[in-house]
Every structure is written in C-alpha cells, then in structure tokens.
Amino acid sequence: MKSEFLEKKIWQGLVEKNRKDQEVLYRSYYSYGMSICLRYTTTRDEAKEILHDGFMVLFSDPKKFDPKQPFKPWFRKVLVNRCINSFRKHLRNISEEGGVELIPDLRDDQPNALENLQFEELVRLIHSLPPAYRAVFNLYVLDGFTHEEISKMLGISIGTSKSNLSRAREKLREMLNPKIHERKTLRQ
Numbered sequence: 001m002k003s004e005f006l007e008k009k010i011w012q013g014l015v016e017k018n019r020k021d022q023e024v025l026y027r028s029y030y031s032y033g034m035s036i037c038l039r040y041t042t043t044r045d046e047a048k049e050i051l052h053d054g055f056m057v058l059f060s061d062p063k064k065f066d067p068k069q070p071f072k073p074w075f076r077k078v079l080v081n082r083c084i085n086s087f088r089k090h091l092r093n094i095s096e097e098g099g100v101e102l103i104p105d106l107r108d109d110q111p112n113a114l115e116n117l118q119f120e121e122l123v124r125l126i127h128s129l130p131p132a133y134r135a136v137f138n139l140y141v142l143d144g145f146t147h148e149e150i151s152k153m154l155g156i157s158i159g160t161s162k163s164n165l166s167r168a169r170e171k172l173r174e175m176l177n178p179k180i181h182e183r184k185t186l187r188q
Contacts, residue, residue: 014062022059032072033079039138040083042090042127050086054079080143084153087135091154125175133168140165 013021033054037047057078058065065074126134135154139145140161145153147161154161 008067011062011067014058017059022055025058026055029071029075033075036076036079037083038123039126039142040080040087040135042131046086050079050082053082057082076143080139081153084135087131088155090131125172128175129168129171133164133171136161136164137168137172 010021010025014025030051033051034047037050037054038044041047041050054075058075065071126137129137136150139150139153140147147158147165150156150161151158156164
C-alpha cells in the first residue's frame with residue numbers, strides 16, 4: 001500500500017466483500033501484522049492464528065474501521081488486543097497449573113554476545129522471557145503503552161506491570177552478559 005490510508009478502491013472492495021481486494025490488503029499487511037503477533041506469542045503458528053483472526057475482523061465487518069483514519073495504527077491495535085486476549089487465556093492456564101515458568105536455557109555459541117547480537121537473537125531472547133514479562137516488555141518498550149494502560153489491558157496492578165518490566169529488563173541483561181548467565185546456569 002502506498003500510504004497509511006487505505007485506498008478508496010480497496011476500502012470499497014472490502015465493504016463489497018471483494019476477494020481480490022481482501023487479498024491485496026492481506027498481502028500488503030501480512031508481514032507487518034506478523035511482526036506484531038510474533039512479539040506476543042510463543043510459536044509462529046499461534047502468531048499466524050491471531051493474525052488471521054485480525055484480518056477476519058476487518059473482512060467480516062469492514063465498517064469497524066474508519067477509512068478517514070490511518071490503517072496501520074488501527075490494525076496494530078486490533079492485533080495487540082487479540083494477542084493480549086490470547087495471553088490472558090494462557091495466563092489462566094499457567095495459574096491453574098500453579099507453577100512459575102522458568103526461562104529456558106539459551107545456547108551461548110558466541111564468545112561475546114553483545115558484539116555479535118543480531119536482530120534474530122534479540123527476538124529469541126525476548127521470546128525466552130516468561131509470558132508475563134514478555135507481554136509487559138513488548139507493550140511498554142516496543143509499543144509505547146503506559147503502565148496504567150498495561151494494567152488495564154492485562155488485568156494486573158500498575159505495580160505488577162512495573163515489576164514485570166523491571167524483571168524482564170534484568171533477565172535480558174543477564175542473558176546478554178554471558179558470564180552472569182553462565183554462573184546462574186551452573187547454579188541450577
């Protein structure tokens with residue numbers, strides 16, 4: 001898509017349930033939507049499912065979107081809300097099991113992680129955070145929500161949001177510093 005706003009032709013096609021216009025929109029925003037969903041989900045399949053649900057919101061009732069507004073922020077909000085709903089569902093499952101999720105061990109193939117840190121590695125590190133930490137980290141750091149907004153979205157207190165962000169940052173620091181990470185791994 002050439003601009004932030006949906007072209008009138010695409011918008012009209014969505015209202016008329018035109019499959020070709022739906023496909024144009026899907027192809028144009030698939031990568032953008034997937035990048036958002038992958039930040040909040042554990043697996044690529046889960047991200048795909050949420051992304052498809054987000055497109056279905058638009059395809060099933062395109063009048064939910066105001067074509068006078070930019071499309072990307074609206075679509076991002078739809079996807080983030082769907083991811084949060086999925087997170088809440090998983091959080092209920094974790095609390096019913098009564099366990100605290102441990103961070104999985106990461107392979108440290110590089111002698112100096114900070115020198116060789118690639119985008120994919122950073123995403124892998126963020127994905128290795130426990131779901132509660134990862135959700136708050138993504139919402140606050142990557143999406144720019146306030147702790148007040150996060151607490152309402154996730155149904156947690158502001159203090160819990162701040163604590164989860166602090167703990168997420170600390171876990172990431174530990175994982176980025178191989179010596180600290182190795183010592184903690186050896187203690188376990």
